[in-house]
Amino acid sequence: MQENKYVKYTLIGISVVFLTLMLIIPLLVVIVEALSKGFAVYFKAILDPFALKAMNLTLIATVVAVVCNTVFGLCAAWLLTKYSFKGKNILSSLIDLPFAISPVIAGLVFVMTFGRISYLNDFLTANNLKIVFATPGIILATIFVTFPFVTRELIPLMHAQGKDEEEAATMMGASGFTIFRKVTLPNIKWGLIYGVVLCTARAMGEFGAVSVVSGHIRGKTNTLPLHIEILYNEYNFTAAFAVASILVIFAILILIVRNIVEWKNEKEA
Amino acid sequence: MNKKSILSVAAAILFAVVGLTGCGDESAAKTDDKAPVEFLNVSYDPTRELYVEFNKSFAEYWKNKTGQEVNFAQSHGGSGKQGRSVIEGLDADVVTLALAYDIDEISQAGLIHKDWQKNFKDNASPYTSTIVLLVRKGNPKNIKDWDDLVRSDVSIVTPNPKTSGGARWNYLAAWAYASEKFGGDESQIKAFMAKLFHNVKVLDSGARGATTSFVQREQGDVLIAWENEAFLSLVESPDQFEIVVPSISILAEPPVAIVDEVVDKKGTRELAKAYLDFLYTKEGQEIAAKNFYRPRDPEIAEKYKDKFPTLKLVTIDGAFGGWAKAQADHFADGGSFDQIYTDK
Amino acid sequence: MAKVTRVIPGFRFTMGFTLFYLTLIVLIPLASLILKGGGIGFGKFLQTVLDPRVLHSYLVSFGCAFFAAIINSIFGIILAWVLVRYEFSCKKIIDGLIDLPFALPTAVAGIALTSLYSENGWIGRFFYAIGIESSFSLVGITIALIFIGIPFVTRNIQPILKDLDTQYEEASMMLGANRWTTFRRVIFPEILPSLLTGFGLAFARGVGEYGSVVFIAGNTPMKTEIAPLMIMSKLEQYDYYGATAIALVLLILSFLILFSINLIQWRMSRLKGI
Numbered sequence: 001m002q003e004n005k006y007v008k009y010t011l012i013g014i015s016v017v018f019l020t021l022m023l024i025i026p027l028l029v030v031i032v033e034a035l036s037k038g039f040a041v042y043f044k045a046i047l048d049p050f051a052l053k054a055m056n057l058t059l060i061a062t063v064v065a066v067v068c069n070t071v072f073g074l075c076a077a078w079l080l081t082k083y084s085f086k087g088k089n090i091l092s093s094l095i096d097l098p099f100a101i102s103p104v105i106a107g108l109v110f111v112m113t114f115g116r117i118s119y120l121n122d123f124l125t126a127n128n129l130k131i132v133f134a135t136p137g138i139i140l141a142t143i144f145v146t147f148p149f150v151t152r153e154l155i156p157l158m159h160a161q162g163k164d165e166e167e168a169a170t171m172m173g174a175s176g177f178t179i180f181r182k183v184t185l186p187n188i189k190w191g192l193i194y195g196v197v198l199c200t201a202r203a204m205g206e207f208g209a210v211s212v213v214s215g216h217i218r219g220k221t222n223t224l225p226l227h228i229e230i231l232y233n234e235y236n237f238t239a240a241f242a243v244a245s246i247l248v249i250f251a252i253l254i255l256i257v258r259n260i261v262e263w264k265n266e267k268e269a
Numbered sequence: 270m271n272k273k274s275i276l277s278v279a280a281a282i283l284f285a286v287v288g289l290t291g292c293g294d295e296s297a298a299k300t301d302d303k304a305p306v307e308f309l310n311v312s313y314d315p316t317r318e319l320y321v322e323f324n325k326s327f328a329e330y331w332k333n334k335t336g337q338e339v340n341f342a343q344s345h346g347g348s349g350k351q352g353r354s355v356i357e358g359l360d361a362d363v364v365t366l367a368l369a370y371d372i373d374e375i376s377q378a379g380l381i382h383k384d385w386q387k388n389f390k391d392n393a394s395p396y397t398s399t400i401v402l403l404v405r406k407g408n409p410k411n412i413k414d415w416d417d418l419v420r421s422d423v424s425i426v427t428p429n430p431k432t433s434g435g436a437r438w439n440y441l442a443a444w445a446y447a448s449e450k451f452g453g454d455e456s457q458i459k460a461f462m463a464k465l466f467h468n469v470k471v472l473d474s475g476a477r478g479a480t481t482s483f484v485q486r487e488q489g490d491v492l493i494a495w496e497n498e499a500f501l502s503l504v505e506s507p508d509q510f511e512i513v514v515p516s517i518s519i520l521a522e523p524p525v526a527i528v529d530e531v532v533d534k535k536g537t538r539e540l541a542k543a544y545l546d547f548l549y550t551k552e553g554q555e556i557a558a559k560n561f562y563r564p565r566d567p568e569i570a571e572k573y574k575d576k577f578p579t580l581k582l583v584t585i586d587g588a589f590g591g592w593a594k595a596q597a598d599h600f601a602d603g604g605s606f607d608q609i610y611t612d613k
Numbered sequence: 614m615a616k617v618t619r620v621i622p623g624f625r626f627t628m629g630f631t632l633f634y635l636t637l638i639v640l641i642p643l644a645s646l647i648l649k650g651g652g653i654g655f656g657k658f659l660q661t662v663l664d665p666r667v668l669h670s671y672l673v674s675f676g677c678a679f680f681a682a683i684i685n686s687i688f689g690i691i692l693a694w695v696l697v698r699y700e701f702s703c704k705k706i707i708d709g710l711i712d713l714p715f716a717l718p719t720a721v722a723g724i725a726l727t728s729l730y731s732e733n734g735w736i737g738r739f740f741y742a743i744g745i746e747s748s749f750s751l752v753g754i755t756i757a758l759i760f761i762g763i764p765f766v767t768r769n770i771q772p773i774l775k776d777l778d779t780q781y782e783e784a785s786m787m788l789g790a791n792r793w794t795t796f797r798r799v800i801f802p803e804i805l806p807s808l809l810t811g812f813g814l815a816f817a818r819g820v821g822e823y824g825s826v827v828f829i830a831g832n833t834p835m836k837t838e839i840a841p842l843m844i845m846s847k848l849e850q851y852d853y854y855g856a857t858a859i860a861l862v863l864l865i866l867s868f869l870i871l872f873s874i875n876l877i878q879w880r881m882s883r884l885k886g887i
Contacts, residue, residue, distance in 0.1 A: 003417040132358055218344070219342070233345070238487075
């Protein structure tokens with residue numbers, strides 16, 4: 001496996017240039033703008049009570065969405081790769097459907113299902129349930145937009161691995177859950193962690209769909225991305241970027257945790 | 270071991286979340302226990318600063334009068350989007366939007382009594398504004414009036430009238446000028462508007478986006494903007510811009526209304542009424558004027574008359590036959606705005 | 614046949630749960646959208662979705678999303694390859710950065726990109742110097758869509774590449790094939806299914822993207838107006854039916870793209886005999 005040095009460095013060079021132009025510099029802009037008026041202003045912006053409340057709401061929505069979608073993702077990927085049945089293509093494409101839906105429409109969908117103009121409205125008001133323009137709606141919208149992430153990561157991987165090992169385990173009399181735990185999970189864990197990381201990142205950053213179901217009530221139904229928009233619209237650019245930098249920091253934290261696990265694992269192996 | 274490492278990741282994330290959520294809840298609890306009445310004012314983008322100040326004054330006034338404390342919540346966004354949120358179930362006690370058209374839609378959906386515009390004086394708009402032109406310092410392109418906007422060397426920034434309520438006022442202001450210039454000849458007016466929009470470089474989706482494109486991105490030579498937005502830009506970036514007052518413009522009347530369905534459900538009608546009435550008091554009018562809105566009250570208007578230049582203003586009812594008609598003529602699908610881009 | 618393929622237990626449970634969750638989160642809400650939008654009538658529906666401005670906006674959305682997905686596919690393969698096969702300093706950092714476009718709210722991404730790529734921005738001035746308008750133009754839209762789509766292709770290929778047994782490559786090399794041929798004939802077929810998935814996802818995501826694009830697009834009708842913006846402008850006029858109609862068209866087109874990609878993928882894996 002001797003690799004040509006020139007090829008190697010050319011490819012690395014291309015990667016670095018591409019990422020610098022498309023990713024690193026835009027992120028630098030966020031950080032530079034956030035700190036442009038010094039650390040005092042920065043901390044004031046991120047410790048603002050409204051910012052903290054928004055952070056709280058974002059975390060709740062993210063955790064619920066990620067947990068739900070991970071459980072679902074494992075189930076669906078197992079179903080789609082271990083069995084063959086009629087309508088598999090359609091089912092698989094339906095799972096991808098939320099990707100094909102513009103976030104704006106994703107939000108609208110829930111407003112039409114649970115809002116004042118929906119068929120369910122009488123039932124919901126009678127039971128004093130508030131779904132849209134409240135936390136449940138925000139969680140639902142977040143689940144919806146991050147719906148396929150885990151499944152999508154797992155399917156190609158589980159496909160590539162085939163199902164020989166699971167079949168062998170079945171022959172030896174293991175139960176479904178044991179097979180999953182002992183045979184499948186170790187094989188797919190990187191894909192699973194990637195999926196969860198993507199799902200988490202996307203859930204934290206979701207803007208379009210949540211914006212439709214939120215109602216933008218400051219301190220109540222504003223998530224971090226919506227809070228950023230509000231600050232930006234107040235011409236409070238520094239604060240907007242400061243709050244945005246929190247999302248970047250969160251994402252980096254998750255990635256660090258992932259890397260530590262990966263590194264530990266390699267060491268043991 | 271593999272399983273363990275996954276578990277530890279999950280545990281780490283969970284702990285982090287629980288910790289942070291805990292902190293958030295404490296601060297939430299603090300604000301909640303002194304909030305006997307919740308009151309939501311759903312408004313459009315540029316009024317945020319105005320209502321922060323106004324809510325403070327009103328809270329004091331209301332507490333002195335009734336002893337009741339009110340927890341004010343504010344929601345801001347594009348006027349049309351906000352109107353839609355109320356129709357879809359956002360529990361607003363009052364709406365203070367950019368266009369009567371948006372409140373008419375809420376009214377049509379059954380949340381507001383259809384005579385809402387008669388419930389408060391001056392067409393239910395306690396403060397007004399108008400449309401002006403914002404140019405770069407020194408006015409390098411020598412822009413004096415609407416006429417200069419159709420010159421081929423001028424590039425314009427304005428929001429899209431289809432997505433921004435405020436931008437509809439901009440469009441109608443330009444139309445009013447052309448209408449006067451060409452004596453109401455529709456084909457000439459349309460040619461003028463087409464030429465003007467041909468010069469538009471960026472058609473942002475909202476008024477604040479357009480201001481940012483002009484101010485921060487340095488796009489275009491002139492921004493068509495609300496007077497209050499233009500003033501705010503002067504404050505935000507001093508010595509970079511100038512306001513050009515055109516010979517004729519439109520009287521922009523942002524209306525207010527009580528959302529009947531919500532206040533009846535919540536029992537906040539009295540409060541809502543007092544809230545909107547307070548906008549018409551000397552104190553309320555002064556706050557509006559300080560936030561660059563033109564006050565209705567003659568006394569306050571006199572006090573701030575240096576700030577707001579006088580110019581010829583047409584009204585939506587006088588020149589365009591009201592919002593319903595203006596909407597159908599100009600902004601609905603196939604209206605005059607669409608014709609600019611589809612008739613080549 | 615069916616019996617043979619369902620040796621592994623758990624079919625009923627996973628099928629049941631998958632269908633339940635899918636119905637609850639995706640299908641019921643979508644059905645209510647279609648139900649609400651259905652009141653428009655067929656004539657009006659066609660009139661709305663075939664309006665010249667709307668047609669042009671599909672073209673902009675699909676065209677830019679396609680180009681962005683192609684560019685992301687090319688760089689995605691290179692990135693995944695570099696990250697899996699080579700060791701170099703700061704590899705970990707680069708690997709971690711790739712997911713960040715997801716975490717950044719699209720509006721923030723749009724604002725940051727616009728300030729960079731506009732005429733007076735750090736990067737934009739170089740583009741403008743060589744005559745490329747990198748903001749308020751189709752190029753600008755494509756740049757925004759590349760940004761939001763970066764993780765899809767790379768992240769889909771990476772695990773496959775990691776699991777790929779290198780002995781085939783070695784065999785191929787020993788048989789005298791050069792690097793490029795080995796990549797084309799041995800590695801590429803292996804990563805193709807996940808490449809397609811990544812491409813499809815980046816494409817579909819790009820078509821629906823609104824938040825980041827509106828800042829950099831310029832939004833001029835018949836030029837740089839994207840389809841999601843048309844939906845927003847219908848909504849702004851309280852035209853739920855019109856908005857739903859356009860949304861439905863977008864939805865069906867994107868669904869067809871995803872569906873055909875899935876079809877190709879399953880067909881390929883069947884050919885491989887898995």
